[in-house]
Amino acid sequence: MVVNMKKVFRLEGLGCANCAxxxxxxxxxxxxxxxxxxxxxTTKLVIEAEDDKMDSIIKSAEKIxxxxxxxxxxxxx
Amino acid sequence: MKKRLxxxxxxxxxxTTALIIGNKGAGLNYALFLLSYIIVGYDVLLQAVKxxxxxxxxxxxxxxxxxxxxxxxxxxxxxxxxxxxxxQIGELFQSYAVNQSRKSIASLMDIRPDYANVKRGNSxxxxxxxxxxxxxIIVIKAGEKVPLDGLVMEGSSMIDTSALTxxxxxxxxxxxxxLLSGCININxxxxxxxxxxxxxxTVSKILDLVENASSKKSKSEQFITRFxxxxxxxxxxxxxxxxxxxxxxxxxxxFKDWIYRALSFLVVSCPCALVISVPLSFFGGIGxxxxxGILVKGGNYLEVLAQTETxxxxxxxxxxxxxxxxxxxxxxxxxxxxxxxxxAYAEYYSSHPISNSIKRAYKGDIDSNRISKVDEIPxxxxxxxxxxxxxxxxxxxxxxxxxxxxxxxxxxxxxVYVAVGGRYVGSILIADExxxxxxxxxxxxxxxxxxxxVMLTGDNKGAGMAVAKELGISKxxxxxxxxxxxxxxxxxxxxxxxxxxLAFVGDGINDAPVLARADVGIAMGGLGSDAAxxxxxxxxxxxxxxxxxxxxxxxxKTLGIAYQNIVFAIGVKVIVLILSGLGFATMWAAVFADxxxxxxxxxxSFRALKVKDL
Numbered sequence: 001m002v003v004n005m006k007k008v009f010r011l012e013g014l015g016c017a018n019c020a021x022x023x024x025x026x027x028x029x030x031x032x033x034x035x036x037x038x039x040x041x042t043t044k045l046v047i048e049a050e051d052d053k054m055d056s057i058i059k060s061a062e063k064i065x066x067x068x069x070x071x072x073x074x075x076x077x
Numbered sequence: 078m079k080k081r082l083x084x085x086x087x088x089x090x091x092x093t094t095a096l097i098i099g100n101k102g103a104g105l106n107y108a109l110f111l112l113s114y115i116i117v118g119y120d121v122l123l124q125a126v127k128x129x130x131x132x133x134x135x136x137x138x139x140x141x142x143x144x145x146x147x148x149x150x151x152x153x154x155x156x157x158x159x160x161x162x163x164x165q166i167g168e169l170f171q172s173y174a175v176n177q178s179r180k181s182i183a184s185l186m187d188i189r190p191d192y193a194n195v196k197r198g199n200s201x202x203x204x205x206x207x208x209x210x211x212x213x214i215i216v217i218k219a220g221e222k223v224p225l226d227g228l229v230m231e232g233s234s235m236i237d238t239s240a241l242t243x244x245x246x247x248x249x250x251x252x253x254x255x256l257l258s259g260c261i262n263i264n265x266x267x268x269x270x271x272x273x274x275x276x277x278x279t280v281s282k283i284l285d286l287v288e289n290a291s292s293k294k295s296k297s298e299q300f301i302t303r304f305x306x307x308x309x310x311x312x313x314x315x316x317x318x319x320x321x322x323x324x325x326x327x328x329x330x331x332f333k334d335w336i337y338r339a340l341s342f343l344v345v346s347c348p349c350a351l352v353i354s355v356p357l358s359f360f361g362g363i364g365x366x367x368x369x370g371i372l373v374k375g376g377n378y379l380e381v382l383a384q385t386e387t388x389x390x391x392x393x394x395x396x397x398x399x400x401x402x403x404x405x406x407x408x409x410x411x412x413x414x415x416x417x418x419x420x421a422y423a424e425y426y427s428s429h430p431i432s433n434s435i436k437r438a439y440k441g442d443i444d445s446n447r448i449s450k451v452d453e454i455p456x457x458x459x460x461x462x463x464x465x466x467x468x469x470x471x472x473x474x475x476x477x478x479x480x481x482x483x484x485x486x487x488x489x490x491x492x493v494y495v496a497v498g499g500r501y502v503g504s505i506l507i508a509d510e511x512x513x514x515x516x517x518x519x520x521x522x523x524x525x526x527x528x529x530x531v532m533l534t535g536d537n538k539g540a541g542m543a544v545a546k547e548l549g550i551s552k553x554x555x556x557x558x559x560x561x562x563x564x565x566x567x568x569x570x571x572x573x574x575x576x577x578x579l580a581f582v583g584d585g586i587n588d589a590p591v592l593a594r595a596d597v598g599i600a601m602g603g604l605g606s607d608a609a610x611x612x613x614x615x616x617x618x619x620x621x622x623x624x625x626x627x628x629x630x631x632x633x634k635t636l637g638i639a640y641q642n643i644v645f646a647i648g649v650k651v652i653v654l655i656l657s658g659l660g661f662a663t664m665w666a667a668v669f670a671d672x673x674x675x676x677x678x679x680x681x682s683f684r685a686l687k688v689k690d691l
Contacts, residue, residue, distance in 0.1 A: 015172065016137070017353035021302040037294070040353070041178055041360045067131045070124075 003051040004034050007058070011043045011065065012073045019069045026064045030057050045074070085165050088117035092158050110154040118145065118161035135309045137164075137347045144343040148664065151333045151340075156664040160344055167672030171353065174679040178360060178686075188240040188259040188280055190224035196268070206258075206275040213271045217262045226278040227269035229254045234265030241283065242619040243370030259283060282610050286372050293375025294356075297639050301355045304647075305348035312346035312654065319658060334660070341657035341667035345650050350671065354642040354678030361685030362635030369688055370618040371628045378614040381597045382632035386577025387569055388527050388625070391562075391591075392534035392544060394584035395601050396518075396622060397509040401430055403438035404490060404510075408503035416503045420495050423461040423470040426451050431491055434507050454478075458493070469496040476501070490540055511544060514623040519548045521626035525633070528577075531569060533562050533591075559587045566594050582625060599625060627688075635685045642678040649674050 014020060020040040027036045027045075032053035037046045049057050062074050091113035098106045118141075125138040141164050148157035192203045196214040206224040209215065214230070217223055223236070235247040238260045247263055250256055256269055259280035275281055320339035324332045359376035366373050373379055393399045408416040421439035424432035425448060436443075450462040457478060458471015469479055476483045476494045483501040486492045490508025494501070519530055531552040534541045541555035554565050566581065573579055581588075581595035589612040592598030600613030601620050610616050617624045653670035656662035 016349065017356065018137070018305060018348050021305065021352055025302075025306070040356060041175070043179070070127060070131075 004048055005051045005054060006046065006048045007054065009045040009047070010075045011038070011045050012075050013069075013071045014038075014040065014043045015069065015071070019072075022068050023061075023065055026068070027057075027061045030060050032057055081165065081169055084116055085162065085169065088113040088158075088162055088165075091116070092155075092162060095158075096155060107154065110158050111149075114145065114149070114158045114161055117158070117165055118142075121161065121164070135313060137349060140309075140313070140343050140346055144340045144664075147336060147340045147343075151336055153337065153664070156340075159665060160668055163668040163672045167675050170676050171349070171679065174357070174683070175353075177683075178357060178364070188222065189284060190222040190258065190280060193224035194218070194221075206278075209271055209275060211271055211274060215269050215271055217267050217269060219262055219264050219266065221262050222280075223256055223258045223260045223262060223269075224278075224280075225258050225271045225275055226273040227256050227258075227271045229256055230268045230270050232265050232267035234267050235263040237261040237263050238619075241279070241370065243368060243624075244619050283372065286374065286610065286616070293377045295359055295376035295380040295639075297380065297636075297643065298355050298359060298376055301351050301643060305352050308351075309346050309348050312342055315658075316340075316342035316346065337664065338657050338660055341662065341664050342654060344664065344667040345653050345657070345670050347671050350646045350650075350675035350678050351643070353675065354646060354682050355639050357679060358635055358639040358642060358682035358685045361638075361682055362631055365635075365686045365688035366628060366631045369624065369627055369631070371624055371631070372610075372616040372618065373628075374614050374616075378597050379632040379635050381578045382580065382615065382629055383636040384576065384578045385527060385580045385597065385629065387529040387531065387573050387579045388522060389531040389533060389566065389569060389579065389581045389591075389595065390550070390622075391581075391583035391588050392532055392536060392541060393509060394620075395582055396515045396532065396548060397511050397544060399509060399584065401434045401491070401507050401509055403434055403505055404508045405506040406503070407484075407486070407506075409484070409501060411497075411502050413503075416495060416505065419463065419468055419497060419502070420470050420493060420505055422448055422463045423451070423459050423468045423495070425461075427453060427459060431493065431507055435493065435505060438505075466498050470494070508540065509544075511547060512620070512622060514621050516548055518622035518626055519550060521623060522629070523549075525626055525629050527629070529569075529573070533557055533565055535559070559590075562588060562591045563594055566591055580625075582622070584620075599628070631685075631688055634688075638681055638685050642681055645681075646674050646678055 017040045020038045024038040032050040034048045095109035121138045125142040145157045145160045193206045193209050194201045194216045233251040241259050258278040316339040320336045323335050324330045363373045406413045417439045420435050452460045457475040461468045481496045483494050493505045530550045532550045533554050538555045545553040578596040580597045582599045584601050592612040598613045599615045601617050
């Protein structure tokens with residue numbers, strides 16, 4: 001059975017709204033991701049994904065974020 | 078941010094000096110332009126290079142770099158600097174605006190309590206609210222926030238609930254009252270027994286809700302991000318074509334001229350004004366609503382609420398207080414006081430809500446020694462011996478069964494008939510009371526474009542119709558079981574127009590399925606009711622139905638602002654694109670189309686936060 005879990009992060013230094021939209025789209029394309037939302041104003045990233053793929057998803061998400069906005073850091077909320 | 082401001086100021090001074098000198102000192106003039114360009118724009122250039130290495134081509138840093146370098150290359154130095162200068166001003170303003178809205182969310186978060194004073198033995202210890210357990214005794218001093226939900230044990234005080242409800246009038250609490258976390262203790266010292274852990278307390282639930290609001294994006298937000306995704310590449314491609322093709326195919330067309338036009342395109346191609354202004358509007362709307370004690374779980378719900386045409390109300394607890402009170406006493410042969418006293422004694426051992434309201438209405442103490450025998454007759458009422466006399470108190474079926482002639486009442490509510498020693502002595506009418514602002518709420522809704530108001534209730538026809546008639550509700554369905562309510566909602570879905578939305582308003586008690594089925598579910602009196610907070614899309618923190626009108630007004634205003642921003646931003650950009658493509662608009666106009674539009678859209682979206690007069 002596939003178990004989904006939800007993780008919430010804070011994106012420190014998130015500076016551009018379009019980048020937030022891009023991050024959301026790119027992370028959403030990752031394998032195992034059920035839903036993802038980047039809120040530019042609260043700087044919150046919420047990932048809902050399959051439990052056993054979560055770790056690798058977070059790693060890929062970090063890469064995506066660095067690529068789009070190098071100054072943004074992913075922090076546990 | 079300060080550093081950026083100084084760079085802009087220095088750059089601007091150098092830039093104007095260069096403009097004043099003009100072409101007289103060609104070398105100096107050029108040097109000044111270049112210097113101000115580098116001071117103002119070096120970080121953008123650097124970022125652009127970094128992004129290219131990461132494979133990001135269409136980002137704004139890159140577009141601005143190419144546009145400004147291009148302008149330098151074709152000898153339009155002032156334009157080159159201006160692009161960068163105004164871009165930076167726009168960015169500065171934008172980050173100011175974003176910080177401002179982030180701060181306004183932080184002020185909403187201000188209700189988070191930092192500590193709790195826990196009583197341990199004879200001393201008070203300050204601990205993190207997270208560490209407090211159910212059953213702990215905490216002390217709340219004047220001016221402190223209530224850290225956890227609890228029950229007041231000692232003391233009394235005025236409590237400011239405005240952070241939760243938007244209600245500015247303080248409420249008094251005394252021993253025995255429930256106290257919700259997130260309120261502020263204004264003057265007294267109160268001792269409170271904790272009844273919920275921090276994570277389950279009202280304040281945590283609300284914080285969670287506010288922080289995670291707007292993770293559900295509205296259709297307009299989705300539209301604009303999708304639009305931006307195609308817009309930028311398309312404009313860039315047109316720019317490239319514009320630079321290359323006309324000079325090759327049109328006789329006498331100069332490369333320099335067409336490259337200038339292409340560069341203007343690049344400046345306008347930035348999607349930022351669009352992408353930022355719409356979510357900022359919705360965020361403002363959600364923030365404004367929460368100031369009024371209305372929690373909205375996402376921008377999409379504001380959107381739906383603005384298009385609502387049918388509003389369905391649950392009766393009890395939503396339009397009425399949900400508390401049964403004695404409304405009318407009709408005595409026959411004895412005084413009203415005596416009738417109430419006899420009934421209160423007869424009902425003394427019963428815990429039925431009706432009995433409770435009779436006991437509440439009878440203010441005096443009850444001497445249980447006077448009651449010698451009580452029999453409950455299920456579905457009928459009670460038979461009791463008080464002071465040696467037989468008392469019957471119950472519904473009409475009890476009177477019929479005991480063959481007592483009585484005067485039936487045809488009023489909305491529940492009537493308790495009373496007989497003493499086989500003789501009818503009168504009746505007591507118990508009914509739910511309509512909330513004081515329900516009438517205003519229904520009127521307000523009709524005035525704000527709601528064409529259909531419906532009421533659902535599990536009560537009997539008499540009670541339901543009476544309330545509906547008094548409030549001017551157009552349609553009533555009575556005698557419904559909880560499951561029937563969903564069926565009725567389905568019927569109403571069939572009846573409404575395709576575009577209009579249906580909202581359901583309930584108190585969260587056994588109407589969760591209906592809250593979920595409606596286009597937008599609104600829960601009333603969310604304070605303290607977890608079920609309501611969870612099941613609903615919009616939670617009205619106090620129990621005033623008139624807040625629904627306020628919520629609809631906020632929703633309409635927010636949506637209006639979002640649409641204005643979309644039309645304005647796309648409109649100006651398209652016009653400037655056409656004009657600069659035809660060679661009528663300068664690069665200055667293009668810079669305005671990018672930065673100016675962003676600034677104006679942001680300022681406009683700030684209006685959504687202002688909800689004072691709504």
